[in-house]
Amino acid sequence: MLADSTLIAPPAPSLADARATLERVWGHGDFRGRQAEVVTEILAGRDVVAVLPTGGGKSVCYQIPAMLRPGLGLVVSPLIALMTDQVEALKQQGVAAARLDSGVSMDDRSAIWRQARAGELDLLYVSPEGLAQPHLIDRLHDLPLSLIAIDEAHCVSQWGHDFRPDYRTLGRLAELFPGVPRIAVTATADARTRDDIVRSLRLEDAKVVVDSFARPNLQLSAIRKESASRARTDAAVIDLVRQRRGKSGVVYCGSRDGCERVAEALRAAGTNAIAYHAGMEARDRDRRLERFLAEDGAVMVATIAFGMGVDKADVRFVIHADPPGSLEAYWQEIGRAGRDGEPADGITLYGPSDIAWTLKRLEGRPMAEEVKAVQVKKARQLFAMLDGAVCRAQAVRRYFGEEGAERCGVCDLCLDPPAVFDATVPAQKALAAVQRLGERFGKNRVIDHLLGKTKDVQPWETALSTWAIGADTGQHTWRDIVDHLMFEGLLVEDPNEGKPLVRLGDPEAVRAVYRGERAIEVRAAAARAASAPRERTRTGRNAALETMDADVRARFETLRAWRRDRAAEQHVPPYVIFQDKTLLEIALAEPGDLERLGHISGVGQTKLDRYGKGVLEALRQTPG
Known part of the structure; x- marks a missing residue:
């Protein structure tokens, strides 16, 4: 334990105590955002639901109170990798933490319980599946608990993007451990999901703290796929990664085969690419994750099996080769980039075939029709954002209910505002054509009908009021309009055994377009073609790194090599020793003694010791 166990802790630790712990252990002078508000609630023994941005320090909000309040802090976490990562980071900082999962031996389990009974642990991490075991609950009943933290709390909600049934049972903790304050934390939860978290976890009296979803260091962009060709998509991904050569990144693919294919292509192009998906053996996945965390410039090519809670701070880009299924999933996955607060890119490739695939996958999942309808709506909201003309970060923040969200100024749409045109009347024509054709044809056939160019046309078709009604509009423009209507959910593609048919979507929305109550704006084709991410002026430590003097860079690289050796000795990710931004601060300051080194942000007392x-020795040995 960090505190002297012979001292009697005050009955109600103050926020000043929490700040002192933050500085002593983490090396930070003060809390950020709304962290202090959340910490205050828990220190006072009150429940709280905290929605804080990725990289916003959610874990500190329960770790510090667990250290200051008497008893053991219990943390419920969904993934072994996430638990392992946080426990190792805490140990590096001198915090007494442990985890109980399937990878812990019986001897180690016994040792952990002995520590817990002796009051020598601050935090114990368990999975929701573990909490379902009666013997674990019985053991916890014999211990005083300082708090219960439910990490990645969006997993509790069937409306969220990563629903886990075992999380639904965690509401019983209110009865099992009455009087123990509980905190539920997440980075991605819209209003409906937040309400479900509160209700399911029985946190009706909890204070709900929702911080801004702004991530000003992220430059968001989206690129419309010119075709459904996997080869062309792979080539686009390779080109985007090549532009960021030497930088660490994540490429998300929609399938296991896609991961393997893209990773192999990137390796052939000279990138240190690592494939990662749920089809691999757990031990193999662990080795690959360890490589990604330890190696400079590594690129992880993964399905959604990777990412949640992985705290590699220097990920400089996230590329979606295939878009995710919702704005929540998008924000969670894009959030892997730039956790150190430095500029990073979030790039998504998307196309009509992607939304058809997303909806087909949803259709095959066992879920209530009400839930499925919500998930379909969420998918369409994501694609509408990707294909829209509104600032991307602003659109995401408004989706999460953040009022007053301003334009970010750095996304592709802010840097190069696209031309748009009023497509309400053409949309009415397209919808009417689909309806008159009986919803029996595919997209290209509908466009041919609008243009009056259907081959071997029959008299019944030329007699329709919609025949050739769009002859004054070009074929490519019609394709953009129809695609956009599908993104908006006004048109839907029925898979039809590989020969998709277009039918009308949400009836109310379609009627609103017919009546002129809903305007349709479509980005011009020329603007969309130019929508590839444009380099912005870099600021912050990354810019300093690229323009620093040779002697500063030499010190920085020497420190990274020293850190890499220490991490290899302990079999931990390098960033749990010191993050890049801390090493850069040290390289810039060039402290000559321990006192000055201790004043650098990110150097807590335990790490200083x-x-x-x-x-200091590494600095002295820097060449030159």
């Missing part, structure tokens, strides 16, 4: 002399 453990690594301080090694850091």
Whole structure:
């Protein structure tokens, strides 16, 4: 334990105590955003639901109160990798933490319980599946608990993007441990999901703290796929990664085969690419994750099996080769980039075939029709954002209910505002054509009908009021309009055994377009073709890194090599020792003694004691 166990802790630790712990252990002078508000609630023994942005320090909000309040802090976490990562980081900072999962041996389990009974643990991480075991609950009943933290709390909601049935049972913790304050934390939850978290976890009296979803360091962009060709998509991904050569990144693919294919293509192009998906053996996945965390410039090519809670701070880009299924999933996955607060890119490739695939996948999932309808709506909202003309970050923040969200100024749409045209009347024509044709044809056939160019046309078709009604509009423009109507949910593609048919979508929305109550705006083709991400002026430590003096860079690289060796010795990710931004601060400041080193943000007392002399020696040995 960090505190002297012979001292009697005050009955109600103050926020000043929390700040002192933050500085002593983490090396940070003060809390960020609404962290202090959340910490205050837990220190006072009250329940709280905290929705804080990715990289916003959610874990600190329960870790510090667990250290200051008497008893053991219990943390419920959904993934072994996430638990392992957080426990290792805490140990590096001198915090007494442990985890119980399937990878922990019986001897280690016994040792952990002995520590817990002796009051030598601050935090114990368990999975929701573990909490379902009666023997674990019985053991916890014999211990005083300081708090219960439910991490990645969006997993509790069937409306969210990563629903886990075991999370639905966590509401019983209110009865099992009455009087123990509980905190539910997540980075991605819209209003409906937040309400479900509160109700399911029985946190009706909890204070709900929702911070801004702004991530100003992220440059968001989306590129419409010119075709459904996998080869062309792979080539686009390779080109985007090549432009970021030497930088760490994540490429998300929609399938296991896609991961393997793209990773192989990237390796052939000279990138240190690592494939990761649920079809691999757990031990193999662990080795690949360890490589990604340890190796500079590694690119992880993964399905959604990867990512949640992985705290690699220097991920400089996330590319979606295939778009996710909702704005929540998009924000969670894009959030893997730039966790150190430095500029990073979030790039999504998308096309009509992607939304058809997303909806087909949803259709095959066992879920209530009400839930399925919500998930379909969420998917369409994502694609409408990708194909829209509104600032991307602004659209996401408004989706999560953040009022007053301003334009970000750095996304592709802000840097190069696209031309749009009023497509309400053409949309009415397209919808009417689909209706008159009896919803029995595919997209290209509908467009041919609008143009009056159907081959071997029959008299019944030329007699329709919609025949050739769009002859004054070009074929490519019609394709853009029809695609946009599908993104908006006004048209829907029925898979039809590989020969998709177009039918009308949401009846109310279609009627609103017919009546002129809903305007349709479509981005011009020329603007869309130019929508590839444009380099913005870099600021912050990344810019300093690229323009720094040779002696500063030499010190920085020497420190990274020293850190890599220490991490290899301990079999931990390098960033749990020091993050890049801390090493850069050290390289810039060039402290000559432990006192000055201790004043650098990110150097807590335990790390100063453990690594301080090694850091100073590495600086002295820097060539030149």
